[in-house]
Amino acid sequence: MTYFLPPTDTVAGAARGLALAHPGLIEVHRDPLYLRARSSSPDRTVALVSGGGSGHEPLHTGLLGPGGLDAVCPGEIFASPHNRQIYEAGSAAAKSNGVLFIVKNYTGDVINFQIAAERLRHDGIPVATVLVDEDLATDNKDTATGRRGTAATVIVEKLLGAFADQGAKLEELATLGAAIVAHSRSLAVAARAQTSPATAEPAFPLKPGTLEYGVGIHGERGTGTIEHRPVDALVEQMTDDLLAALPGGQDQVLAVVNGLGATTGLELHAIGSLLHEALTARGVQPLAIVPGTFTAALDMAGFSLTLTRMKPEWAELWTAPTDTPLVLPSRTLTADTAASAVAGPAAAVQEPTGTPTPSSRAVLDGFAEVVSLVRDNLTALDQLVGDGDFGDNLLGGVRQAQTLTSTGTDGMTALAEAFLNDVGGTSGPLFGLFFQQLAAVSWPDDQAPDTRAVADAAAAGLAAIHRVGGAEIGDCTLVDALGPAVDALGSAAGNLADSPFTAAAEAAVKGALNTASLTPRRGRASYVGEHAIGVPDPGALGVALLFMVVSRVYEPDAATRLPAPQHLTAR
Template identity: 80%
Template sequence: MTYFLTQADTVLSAARGLALANPGLLEVNTSPLYLRARTSSPDRTVALVSGGGSGHEPLHTGLLGPGGLDAVCPGEIFASPHNRQIYEAGAAAAKSNGVLLIIKNYTGDVINFQIAAERLRHDGIPVATVLVDDDLATDKADTATGRRGTAATVVLEKLLGAFADQGAKLEELAALGADIVARSRSLAVAARAQTSPSTAAPAFDLNPGTLEYGVGIHGERGTRTIDHRPVEELVAQMTDDLLQALPAGQEEVLAVVNGLGATTSLELHAIGSILHDQLTARGIQPLAVVPGTFTAALDMAGFSLTLTRMRPEWADLWTAPTDTPLALPARTLAPDTAASVVAEPAAAHVRVSEAPASRGILDRYSAIVSQAHDNLTALDQLVGDGDFGDNLAGGVRRAVERNESGSDGVAALAEAFLNDVGGTSGPLFGLLFQELATVSWSDGRAPDALSVADAAKSALAAIHRVGGAEVGDCTLVDALAPTADALATAARDGADSPFTVAAEAAVEGALSTASLTPRRGRASYVGERAIGVPDPGSLGVALLFTALAGVYEPATATRLPDPERLTSR
């Protein structure tokens, strides 16, 4: 099972957990279930009540408290709350000028909130409603249902909360809510469906290399399936679609980049940067770009974009203080600081030989690393944090970019790995390439094998100085040390194919790490559980010397294992 709680336990436990995490801020009524803010602004005369199916958190409950909502009614997962929850929450939270009910446009929500409104009116409590229908994907003229209510609800609840704290009347709040909704549109995409709590399987299947465009927050499939494209192109398309649907005007927009549950904060912030650039390129200055998970669809891997064309007076409402579990970012983007970029300093110089430049090694290594990338990632996920394949491929890619002018390929590798690649493996490979860069490399003539062996030994000493690794620790040293020895011996003996001999020693050394218990690096954390998995860094060394043999000794290099087979488990 993917989930730790049964579906029947989750909603009530989550409500209680939220109250415990925010002592003094809110209270939980269990029968029927609703949450209510303990305090609010003394100037507030209208209670704001919202809610909907669970699984969208922090939507609704995250905005409960001063500056936000007065009560929230959570339904079961993806199911509307029943009318009694809403009725009793509204009655308990009602203030002197009544209650405003905030409803997302789903049939169950609309019916239950409207029944609750009728019951409140029957009790003499003034009631008004705001219907959120921002989902552009469901904007169809041939249906009476109308657009779904999605992530614009967060913007609406924040702005209405601030306006209510100013003492706004019921009719004023309802009018503002309707205006906000009319000036807001959202659009969502997904790369993977949410996991069903009932079946523990994805709610729908997606073919590899595709995205669902226009998904709903209850896990509904998109309105169409598109090819998985670069995120810049995807955000550009979504931006164009949203802007076309917004009311025309020169006002600034508020942009929300919302995660659907499984999309990382790292990705959401990067998408926010892309969205900002897309808007400014179209002559639109965003009031703010707000990334985060605000309206989830359980654990769906995807994101939505919401654009609200802000009226000038709404900016102060957005930045008004709140005391709610979800602290929405309130900073606005000033035009002169929105995209500050610090110039990159010149990279440190790597000493290279005076021999003719060599590109063949870089090209061959690039091809081999690309071939083995997925396997290296899979191996590193078993014993480390899974980043080795990306780090190695990323460093080689940067070296290729540096080498576009035709300079020495080994020197480009040294500069790329020393200056641009982080983690553990990046700098260590940088030291290896830095020493190898002192050798006379060229594409047409093999370098002196003994010089390469000496450079490898110098690299080995440098790696030991900075990391302490020795043979037997299950690191790249277990491949590099026997390689340097084998190459030196082959050079002194006058072997016909010293680089092939060295590559064979590298392969043997790398594969031998599968029988070792790691004593260095992140693999040491898993200890004996790493036995049976060769060290990815040592395989990176084996691939490097496989590339050298392929460039300078193509006839004998055929006896080396295929890179993809070498790195497969």
């Protein structure tokens, strides 16, 4: 392996290391994992909370502290934090006028922050969100996902941190954040993809003498491959593309030259000089040229340029003082501050109580067995259209659910709790919302559950997933399998048909396989576009596997007409 990372607790260990490097500034809460600034301006009335997948450091955690963020929720490498992290961090950091979430536009981040916002509002805490979506390479009106959020996040967090310290209210912060995003655009280029921690190989190949243009920060391919050209010509091309797309009428810009992980300071400063020349030659006055690694993609060899057209009143926000790791990288370490860097576990969240619905473990254990068999297949498929974490996330969720049943939690409720509270990424919480509805149904040991009750619960789960993620049939998501399964169940319940769960499984299998012919319009796969054609959506396959297990448990004779899980998920 090329990384010097511990095999377990990688992100939590890095969080503790950051706190030890900046004693007295940061405290780390372990379960769920989040980092919190130990102090903030007395004039601040709104807490700023952000986060995202790890591997992009110093993004987010580097701006934690006075003048910056109040709390940060780190997910696993390239995976969104789960909603429980965000909910508890927001609850702990909330101030008198509420919480502002700063969210990069990736489906998993958006969904988990949105679920956390709903939970905070239920507790009476006002919440608003600033969505950072400035990546020029993904400015494609044909996808519902929208532009990615990348290095402009650093600018948004710095300016909003200063504004919050002036006593700005929640609505004022949200308005300013949206304006900064609207006046920003970024573009990235890479000469080598980042090394995959799973395979120790580059995430995508590049022929010698070529560059990936418009690359993403998770190893997503760019909009195209271009000839490797002199860096001054490359910077001029990127500058022209950015200025042509940059909204606003101000001539003064803030320019960030961001390294993607393996690009040296020598290179970034040289690029900064070239960028200054390119901007001034085009009549654009840089407020500042800011080189450095702010939003990495593990060890990708490349850089991004971010331009923000600055309004005059924003300049003082950029130069306002901060006390954050990115600005002050060293502090004196003493035994007392080292011991206090990590706070005790966060108080347990009190979930609503009630009488649990009786449920056997048959579906849960069957699902765990099947997912164990096909995890590698799901990983291989997800690497073609995403970041390759779906198989591990799905298996981790069902295993966590099995652990929860040892404390008396019934099987379907355990699945809901595990996927809602402990599984990050995009599909984890979406599966959790679906399981949450199914948990309201009785799943007896000795007979099949009521078809109408399951059909209604499945329909409610589909509706919840649509409310949160917005996916429709044809977007190439898990909805393409879940929608047909819900329809089949509803029809079977109305007609009192035999083998209703097998019919639902067959519909889910057909819907999942049909995604191979679709161009993704949502989620990370939408950035791959037509390159995803021919690959079935892993989330849709996960839905099909679930219904296949239900069929095997309650209709074993009819289930023999379903495909083998290994065959269904084979490349």
